[in-house]
Amino acid sequence: MKLESKFQSELIKELEEMFKGCVILKNDEQYTQGFPDLLILYKKYWAALECKRYEGASYRPNQEYYLELLGNMSYATCIYPENKEVILNELQNAFNVKKYSLISKC
Secondary structure (H helix, E strand, C coil), X not given: CCCHHHHHHHHHHHHHHHCCCCEEEECCCCCCCCCCCEEEEECCEEXXXXXXXXXXXXXXXXXXXXXXXXXXXXXXXXXXXXXXHHHHHHHHHHCCCCCCCCCCCC
């Protein structure tokens, strides 16, 4: 099982490749407790992602609150290795972009 930080850094690279020209901000957990880890700005769209190491990882105080709040404004969810492809597909829909192949190139 990967560390959350490793999963997050690999995810950022994949998002940057998938959404060329996007801006990804990594939020400071000490500034606003519970705010999602990543804010993705792409054209006129934005999304917030809370990264977890695995599907059953527990939420910290306020994380569910912010995911619901931000999800009502735009798109916000929790992402982990087991649901990554589903979430990336949802982001493509939310950002109104053509499908990007999630299959690794050999």
